[in-house]
Amino acid sequence: MSRVRTVLGDADPSTLGAVDYHEHLFQVSPLLPGDELDDEARSGEEAAALHAAGIATMVEATPTGLGRRPEAVARISAATGLAVVQVTGAHHGGHYAADDPLLSWTVAELADRFGAEVTDGFRDRAGRPLVGPTGEPIRAGVVKAGIRYWAIGPFERRVLAAAARTHRRTGCPIMVHLDFGSAAHEVLDLLAADGVPASAVALAHIDRNLDPGLHVSLIERGAQLGYDGMARHREAPDSAIIDCLWKVAEQTEAVGILLGGDVARATRYRSYGGLPGLDYLPRRFLPRLRSELSPASYSAIVGGNAARWLTFA
Structure with a gap:
C-alpha cells in the first residue's frame, strides 16, 4: 500500500490535501539563542492557525538533538486535525555543541538510529518508546541531512550516507538542508552514488538562490525543490520568489516544486510574541501565487508534488 508516515500513523497520500513541506513546532539550537520553540501550548496555537488557514499536512523538520518533541507533536496533531510528518536524521554540524556525542557517530550508528525511528518509532533518552495519544508508536516519515554553505564536512558526509542507507532500507524520503541553496547538484551526486534516486530527495532552501536555470x-534530474524563503524580505521579496517559481513551473509543468514556510523562530511566531506567524504561507503567499499559475500547476505545487515525495518508495 502507498503510504505517508505521520505521527498518528500511516496515511494514504491522496488524503494529504495542501502540504507545507517544511516547518518547526519545536526547535532548540546553539545557532539560534533566544529563538527557542519549546512551549507546547504556544506551538499548538501556531499549528492550529496553520490548519485553519488551509494547510492540511505539514512536515516537522526538527531532527535529532535539536529540541525535537515527537509526543508533543502527536498531541498537537490530534488536537488540531493537522497531519504532521516528523523527521529523523541530523542537521549540519554547526547546530550542535562541539562536545555533542552525535558528531562522532559512524555512518552505521547514525543509520541504525535513523532507520529505527522510521520503522519502530522514537524513544526517549532512557530507551522507552514514545507513543501517541492512543498508544500507537510515533514514527518518522522523512530522514533529514544538512550541509553548510558550499561545504560538506566529514560529519555532514556521514549523515548523508546514513540518510541514503535509511532510504534504501525503508523507502523513506529524504530532505537536505542547503545553506543558501548551495551545492545542490553536488548533494544529488553524493546521494546517487549511495543508491538514492533524485526523486526521493527534497532540496530545502533552493529559493535562497533564485536561479531559474539551476x-x-x-x-x-528528478529532484524535488523546496521553496521556503517567503516573508524573508531582507534576503528577497516574495515577488522575486513568485517570479522565479513561475519561470520554473512554465518550463517543467510544475513538477517537483514544494512549498514551505520554515518560519522556525520564536521571534517570528505570533503565539510567542513575534511576526509574521506560521500561517504566513497560506494566508499571504498562496493567494498571490494562485493568481500567477494555472489551476493544474497550483494544485501540483500546493499538494500533489509533496504527496508523491512523501510516499515511501
Whole structure:
C-alpha cells in the first residue's frame, strides 16, 4: 500500500490535501539563542492557525538533538486535525555543541538510529518508546541531512550516507538542508552514488538562490525543490520568489516544486510574541501565487508534488 508516515500513523497520500513541506513546532539550537520553540501550548496555537488557514499536512523538520518533541507533536496533531510528518536524521554540524556525542557517530550508528525511528518509532533518552495519544508508536516519515554553505564536512558526509542507507532500507524520503541553496547538484551526486534516486530527495532552501536555470536543471534530474524563503524580505521579496517559481513551473509543468514556510523562530511566531506567524504561507503567499499559475500547476505545487515525495518508495 502507498503510504505517508505521520505521527498518528500511516496515511494514504491522496488524503494529504495542501502540504507545507517544511516547518518547526519545536526547535532548540546553539545557532539560534533566544529563538527557542519549546512551549507546547504556544506551538499548538501556531499549528492550529496553520490548519485553519488551509494547510492540511505539514512536515516537522526538527531532527535529532535539536529540541525535537515527537509526543508533543502527536498531541498537537490530534488536537488540531493537522497531519504532521516528523523527521529523523541530523542537521549540519554547526547546530550542535562541539562536545555533542552525535558528531562522532559512524555512518552505521547514525543509520541504525535513523532507520529505527522510521520503522519502530522514537524513544526517549532512557530507551522507552514514545507513543501517541492512543498508544500507537510515533514514527518518522522523512530522514533529514544538512550541509553548510558550499561545504560538506566529514560529519555532514556521514549523515548523508546514513540518510541514503535509511532510504534504501525503508523507502523513506529524504530532505537536505542547503545553506543558501548551495551545492545542490553536488548533494544529488553524493546521494546517487549511495543508491538514492533524485526523486526521493527534497532540496530545502533552493529559493535562497533564485536561479531559474539551476532549478530547472535540478528538476530535470528528478529532484524535488523546496521553496521556503517567503516573508524573508531582507534576503528577497516574495515577488522575486513568485517570479522565479513561475519561470520554473512554465518550463517543467510544475513538477517537483514544494512549498514551505520554515518560519522556525520564536521571534517570528505570533503565539510567542513575534511576526509574521506560521500561517504566513497560506494566508499571504498562496493567494498571490494562485493568481500567477494555472489551476493544474497550483494544485501540483500546493499538494500533489509533496504527496508523491512523501510516499515511501
